[in-house]
Amino acid sequence: MITVSARNNAEWCDAMCRAHGNPGVFGERAWTSERRTPPLYPDAVTLAPDATAREVLEEIDREAPGCSVKDSFGRLDLSADGFDVLFEARWIYRPATLAAPAAPDDVVWRPVRTAGNLAAWAVAWSDGDEDLAGLFRPELLEDRATTVLAGTTDGGTRTVAGAVVSRSSSVVGISNLFGTDADLERAWAGCLATVTRFWPGTPVVGYEDGDSLTEAIRQGCVPGAPLRVWLAS
Structure with missing residues (x-):
């Protein structure tokens, strides 16, 4: 895997x-x-x-x-x-046989479809860092294997959580997951519930560390072998 x-x-x-x-x-x-x-x-x-x-x-x-x-x-x-x-x-790996977690009732999760909504998502993801927010360009919305998910409140006007979904032939990958106010438990639950709804019967993969890894495990993700990122000194 x-x-x-x-x-x-x-x-x-x-x-x-x-x-x-x-x-x-x-x-x-x-x-x-x-x-x-x-x-x-x-x-x-x-x-x-x-x-x-x-x-x-x-x-x-x-x-x-x-x-x-x-x-x-x-x-x-x-x-x-x-x-x-x-x-x-x-x-991490979440088997396709697991039931979807219970998503928070007050947060609506849906795919990001417009450049404006993507910009709002990126600001929330980056916690207002303009340089990092600029990573997510509108061209991503044209990629058929990539879906940016946003969790919103207040009638869709406020982005409080989100993630990027990358679809391969046999798995769905989750990355860039976030929850404002560091509420990762609700972010993971809402994201996995949405992924199960849109891509039923498909295993979930990705990698995490720290608190996000802990919350992913609580939502049924199985921790696997370690990976390492090297940076030129």
């Missing part, structure tokens, strides 16, 4: 890069981008446990600041190549 999850995550990274006019390349053992990717997104994602440091690093730009590598299987050691571990996380 890690291989499937890593591929799904790489497809989301590629979708983000395409929205910025810079698609990556899928190789046999890694997805890579020869140009610097948008902030918070890696320049390479390993797709197989036998991916080597050389075949990853030779395909990316190591000169411009901010080079990073997502080691999906936690097997690479890039310290000798000038990288430090930025963070570690755990893959």
Whole structure:
């Protein structure tokens, strides 16, 4: 399942890069981008446990600041190549056989369809950081495998939670999940209930750490093996 999850995550990274006019390349053992990717997104994602440091690093730009590598299987050691571990996380998997969680009654979850609503979603996700909010460009709305979900209140005027859903052939990936006021429990419940409604019978994958990992587990997600993100020092 890690291989499937890593591929799904790489497809989301590629979708983000395409929205910025810079698609990556899928190789046999890694997805890579020869140009610097948008902030918070890696320049390479390993797709197989036998991916080597050389075949990853030779395909990316190591000169411009901010080079990073997502080691999906936690097997690479890039310290000798000038990288430090930025963070570690755990893959998660929620079986399709599990029932949907009970979603909060006061929050309405629906797909984001317009550039204006996407901008509002991005402001809520970034907690008002204009630079980060600019990551989510309207071109994402044209990607058929990507759905941005917003949880709103007050008749749809206030975004209080959200997530990005990336659909692959056999799984649905969740990333960028957030809840305002750090209410991750309600965010996970609402998101998973919505995903179950829109894509029934499909397993959910992703990766999380910290409090978000804890809440995902409470909602039925099974923690898997660790992954590691390396950042050029």
